[in-house]
Structures are given as structure tokens and as C-alpha cells.
Amino acid sequence: MHALAMNPTEHTLWVTALIIGFVVVLAVAALLSVLIYLVKIIDRRVAGVRDTLKAAAENTSNTVLIPQVADGVEAVLAEGLQHHLFLGRVLGKVKS
């Protein structure tokens, strides 16, 4: 194995490229750290949205009672019509 000869200009360029490489590594690490920070914020907010949606789903789970209430009100109307017919018959007898 023989040593490669390198003139001072090439050596300086290599050292410069090496320093630039380290700087790029540090910059990449810093930018990826910022990316991690922002993604963690997104993760927390998404978890909050999920919890809020869970609470909303629990609140709206009772809407299945609305059709039952509608049927109950309709039963009240039917019973009221029966009362109307009964009172109509009784009123005719009382007045006569």
C-alpha cells in the first residue's frame, strides 16, 4: 500500500468539504428536531380532537330516544282523539 500524494490545495478543499459536511449534519439534526417538535404538537392536538369527539359521540348517543319520543307523542294524540270521541258522545246525551 502506498500513500497517495496530495497537494496543499486538495488538502484544503478536503478539509473544507469535511467541515461543511459536519455543518450539514448539524443543520439536518436541528431541522429534524424542529420537525419532531411540530409533529409532537400535532400528535397532542389530534389526541385532544379524538377525546372531544368521544365526548360528542357519548352526548349524541341518546338521540335514538327521539324517534321513541315521537311515537309517544303520537300515542298521546291517539288517546286525545279517543277522549274527543268520548266527550262528543257524552255531550250529546247531556244536552239532550
Next chain:
Amino acid sequence: MTLLVILTVVDVLLLIAGLAFYLFWVGSLLTRIATNLEECAELVRTIKAHAELIGPGVEHINQTGGVVAGALPLLYEMAEGIVTGVTPAAPRPEVPEPALPASGTRRSRLLAAVGFTPQTLSDSERTGGNPR
């Protein structure tokens, strides 16, 4: 020369290792976010299914309640007529009494003006209620 080569290899390895570490970290975070978002989408679909029942149900209740509210005054009038019909009233006499004024009968002064005094009048009536 050897030092430069070693530093270059270290630089490249640092870049690759750093990228791999951060990308794995970001990947795991994004996977968790994706799972949460899928759960959110499912919850939104559930809420939509729940909310679809509200409109027709409330419309049905409103329509039926309007009919009930319109029919209740009729029931009230009929019940009032029944109560009026079955309430016992005072029996009417066979020969109705003459209608008398509330102020009573007034004594006529025509007989006294001609000097006639009926025997049926008492002393107080004869004197007009004034002591002599």
C-alpha cells in the same frame, strides 16, 4: 490523509445515522397520528349517524305536538259543555211569581187628595208615617 478519510467516513455515518434515527422517530409519531385520525374519522361517522336521527324525529314531534295543541281547546269546550249540562239548577215554580220592583210598592196619594181614607190603612199609613 488517514485522519481525513476517517473523519469523512464518520461524517457520512453521522449523516446516515442521524437521518435514520430522526426518520424512524418521525415515522413512529406519524403512525400514531394516523391511528388517532382514523379513530377520529370513525367517531365523526358515528356522530353523523346519531345526528341523522334528530331532524326527522324532531319534525315528527313538532307536527304531532301541533295537532295535540290544536285539539286541546276543543276538548276543553266539550268538557265545559258537559259540566254546564250536568250541574243541577233550582226548580222553576209551576206558576211564576209576578215580577216586583226591588224598591217595593209605592203608596198612592190620589185617595188622600180627594179626602178619602180607606179603612184598611193603619194609623201610621193614614198619617203618612209622621206622628202628629
